[in-house]
Amino acid sequence: MIVFDQVQKSYQVGGRAIPALHPTDMTVETGEVFGIVGHSGAGKSTLVRLINLLEPPTGGRILIDDENITDYDAAELRAFRRKVGMIFQHFNLLSSKTVADNIAFPMKLAGIYSKTEIRERVQELLARVSLVDQASKYPSQLSGGQKQRVGIARALACRPTILLCDEATSALDPQTTQSVLKLLADINRELGLTIVLITHEMDVVRRVCDRVAVMDAGRVVEMGPVSDVFLHPKHPTTRDFVFESESIDSQELQEDLQRANGRILRLTFKGDSTYKPLLGSVARESGVDFSILSGRIDHIKDTPYGQLTLSLVGGDLDIAMGAFEAADVHVEVLR
Numbered sequence: 001m002i003v004f005d006q007v008q009k010s011y012q013v014g015g016r017a018i019p020a021l022h023p024t025d026m027t028v029e030t031g032e033v034f035g036i037v038g039h040s041g042a043g044k045s046t047l048v049r050l051i052n053l054l055e056p057p058t059g060g061r062i063l064i065d066d067e068n069i070t071d072y073d074a075a076e077l078r079a080f081r082r083k084v085g086m087i088f089q090h091f092n093l094l095s096s097k098t099v100a101d102n103i104a105f106p107m108k109l110a111g112i113y114s115k116t117e118i119r120e121r122v123q124e125l126l127a128r129v130s131l132v133d134q135a136s137k138y139p140s141q142l143s144g145g146q147k148q149r150v151g152i153a154r155a156l157a158c159r160p161t162i163l164l165c166d167e168a169t170s171a172l173d174p175q176t177t178q179s180v181l182k183l184l185a186d187i188n189r190e191l192g193l194t195i196v197l198i199t200h201e202m203d204v205v206r207r208v209c210d211r212v213a214v215m216d217a218g219r220v221v222e223m224g225p226v227s228d229v230f231l232h233p234k235h236p237t238t239r240d241f242v243f244e245s246e247s248i249d250s251q252e253l254q255e256d257l258q259r260a261n262g263r264i265l266r267l268t269f270k271g272d273s274t275y276k277p278l279l280g281s282v283a284r285e286s287g288v289d290f291s292i293l294s295g296r297i298d299h300i301k302d303t304p305y306g307q308l309t310l311s312l313v314g315g316d317l318d319i320a321m322g323a324f325e326a327a328d329v330h331v332e333v334l335r
């Protein structure tokens with residue numbers, strides 16, 4: 001478990017302390033995929049670099065599995081860093097080394113593994129990231145997705161318990177992004193690794209994360225299970241991220257809503273209720289007529305969800321709302 005207890009970070013710029021992270025409390029549970037989403041400059045990289053003490057905090061305590069890592073001496077810190085792997089947006093591979101040698105590099109650097117151990121581990125990791133036949137190639141001979149797979153294998157070399165991902169898919173096309181996210185999800189599930197993933201795309205969070213923290217100007221402004229934060233965003237920054245990921249133009253949406261008649265409801269279906277044929281029976285029961293203003297069905301990690309915006313006229317609205325709620329559908333009255 002990673003615990004931030006009033007952790008803060010300021011950078012000294014021209015003799016002045018510029019705050020990048022205001023005092024922050026945060027807990028990442030062991031074995032979860034935790035997303036940190038925010039615009040450029042929000043403080044995401046700072047926060048993630050505090051987890052492996054690439055940046056020392058200027059205040060507060062960071063506890064990993066109940067140990068205060070800010071108290072570590074140099075030797076303890078070296079041992080701790082082997083337990084934290086990291087992958088980067090631009091992969092940071094060594095161009096003069098082959099794929100196999102890039103993966104072996106952190107093990108060689110650690111100086112505690114035999115040649116046989118390194119050779120066997122590299123083979124195992126090449127298989128895990130589906131690059132067995134690329135082992136003797138150099139990074140320049142690989143695609144972006146393959147380079148990130150090497151980055152992931154290298155990060156796993158010393159069997160870390162935490163994997164930090166700094167915009168790991170931002171340089172990749174959508175299809176490659178999907179396959180790298182699937183690989184990260186498999187690693188999380190099969191190895192029980194804790195993953196902290198920073199991104200500026202809510203879509204990445206929706207696909208792989210269990211919980212998410214939304215950052216704005218050096219503060220965590222919203223935090224919780226992805227299904228809560230994504231389906232019911234409270235902070236304006238979170239709402240912007242969700243709208244952006246769903247390609248919703250908020251001004252167009254307002255104009256559409258103004259043109260519609262009657263009451264406007266947004267229904268959110270989650271899990272099994274997503275597939276229930278509910279609208280017809282509710283209309284019959286309550287006598288309301290409805291038109292669909294917008295709708296989508298998708299997944300949050302492995303859970304299906306649907307959202308429908310309806311305008312309703314006539315009939316008994318209370319009966320309709322009661323029927324939706326009885327069917328486990330979240331109802332939000334937009335007008």
Ligand SMILES: Nc1ncnc2c1ncn2[C@@H]1O[C@H](COP(=O)(O)OP(=O)(O)OP(=O)(O)O)[C@@H](O)[C@H]1O
Pocket residue numbers: 011012013018019020038039040041042043044045046047200
């Ligand atoms: N080494 C540094 N020295 C001085 N200021 C810094 C340093 N690193 C980051 N900052 C500042 O701290 C703030 C947060 O930066 P940070 O890189 O953590 O944000 P971010 O959300 O990761 O942004 P991006 O997505 O663009 O990487 C920014 O205002 C940035 O200019």
